[in-house]
Amino acid sequence: MGVLHTPHGKVKTPGFVPVATRGALKGMSFEEGKELGADIFMINTFHFYCRREHETVARKGGLHNFLNIDTPLMTDSGGFQVFSLGAGWEQSTGKILKRKEKEESKEKKKRVKIGEDSVLFKSPFDGSKVEITPESSVKAQENLGADIIFAFDECTSPLASYEYQKKSLQKTHRWAERSLKAHTSEKQAMMGIVQGGRFEDLRKESAETIGKFPFFGFGVGGSFGDSYGDSKENMYSLLGLVVDTLPSEKPRHFLGIGEPEDIVESVKRGVDLFDCVLPTRFARHGTVLTREGRLNIKSSRYKDDDRFLEKGCGCKTCVNYKRSYLHHLAKRKEIYAVMLLMHHNLFYIFRLMEDLREKIEKGEL
Numbered sequence: 001m002g003v004l005h006t007p008h009g010k011v012k013t014p015g016f017v018p019v020a021t022r023g024a025l026k027g028m029s030f031e032e033g034k035e036l037g038a039d040i041f042m043i044n045t046f047h048f049y050c051r052r053e054h055e056t057v058a059r060k061g062g063l064h065n066f067l068n069i070d071t072p073l074m075t076d077s078g079g080f081q082v083f084s085l086g087a088g089w090e091q092s093t094g095k096i097l098k099r100k101e102k103e104e105s106k107e108k109k110k111r112v113k114i115g116e117d118s119v120l121f122k123s124p125f126d127g128s129k130v131e132i133t134p135e136s137s138v139k140a141q142e143n144l145g146a147d148i149i150f151a152f153d154e155c156t157s158p159l160a161s162y163e164y165q166k167k168s169l170q171k172t173h174r175w176a177e178r179s180l181k182a183h184t185s186e187k188q189a190m191m192g193i194v195q196g197g198r199f200e201d202l203r204k205e206s207a208e209t210i211g212k213f214p215f216f217g218f219g220v221g222g223s224f225g226d227s228y229g230d231s232k233e234n235m236y237s238l239l240g241l242v243v244d245t246l247p248s249e250k251p252r253h254f255l256g257i258g259e260p261e262d263i264v265e266s267v268k269r270g271v272d273l274f275d276c277v278l279p280t281r282f283a284r285h286g287t288v289l290t291r292e293g294r295l296n297i298k299s300s301r302y303k304d305d306d307r308f309l310e311k312g313c314g315c316k317t318c319v320n321y322k323r324s325y326l327h328h329l330a331k332r333k334e335i336y337a338v339m340l341l342m343h344h345n346l347f348y349i350f351r352l353m354e355d356l357r358e359k360i361e362k363g364e365l
């Protein structure tokens with residue numbers, strides 16, 4: 001187990017970072033998040049950037065003042081959201097392929113223009129023209145004032161070709177240099193991002209190049225999968241390679257990963273931090289993380305199930321609420337259902353992180 005020291009306090013590692021996209025967790029207060037075990041929260045720069053709200057936040061003295069919290073915070077650079085808006089949307093895919101998307105994807109009109117200097121796109125919020133450069137991403141992140149920030153990168157699609165990935169990677173490296181140059185705040189630590197898609201030599205090249213830059217730590221971004229099925233195995237082996245190539249004394253953050261089994265496999269390979277919307281998104285869809293796998297509380301099989309949510313879980317939801325009642329709330333789309341399920345899902349993830357830290361302490365991992 002390790003500890004990251006930030007101007008706003010300590011972060012235990014390996015640790016999970018809940019995502020508060022627009023400055024709020026969906027269905028939970030920061031206080032509750034902290035009680036459950038969160039040491040640090042992630043805020044998405046992109047959502048503040050598109051409406052220039054980072055300037056408003058700067059006038060309010062930064063995120064800590066604006067949100068009135070003294071917890072460590074991190075912001076991402078916007079690269080991932082640009083991918084979601086562009087290639088991710090065109091090819092109907094996410095970071096990890098979940099089905100045979102290659103065949104299913106249809107050509108769509110390009111919504112994002114990725115150049116050497118910047119990315120250009122129409123804001124998904126109000127249709128206005130938005131440009132992000134490494135410099136403007138860093139400036140926005142300095143305005144937001146989180147403790148840990150990220151260099152601007154191009155997050156590529158899992159379907160991108162070797163040639164595209166190679167070119168993109170070199171651009172991401174140039175953008176990393178530009179991000180470092182633009183970074184002036186001494187109170188903020190910056191992480192560089194390793195890309196390279198599913199290709200071993202590109203991942204190694206990226207880890208070697210980014211690893212030599214004077215970043216505080218490193219994010220592992222982008223997609224790893226090639227086709228359905230081998231996606232995760234490939235991800236674990238490439239992740240191992242990346243972690244082994246990066247300087248061992250610096251922290252490593254796996255961006256956008258939150259499946260319990262992925263967390264365990266990544267911690268075994270030396271990852272320190274994870275951020276993901278998964279516990280929240282699952283809660284909104286009625287999906288509950290349990291030690292025996294997932295269950296969906298909306299399924300009709302829980303209509304007359306009067307057992308408490310997960311046996312042996314000590315969280316507020318599991319101690320007080322029966323499956324039949326939670327099923328009813330979730331089916332009727334009550335806000336309270338999301339709150340109760342999110343409480344359990346985050347409790348589950350933080351218990352997992354604590355177990356992992358304990359196992360590391362005891363030398364059992």
Ligand SMILES: [Zn+2]
Nearest residue numbers: 313315318344
């Ligand atoms: Zn529970």
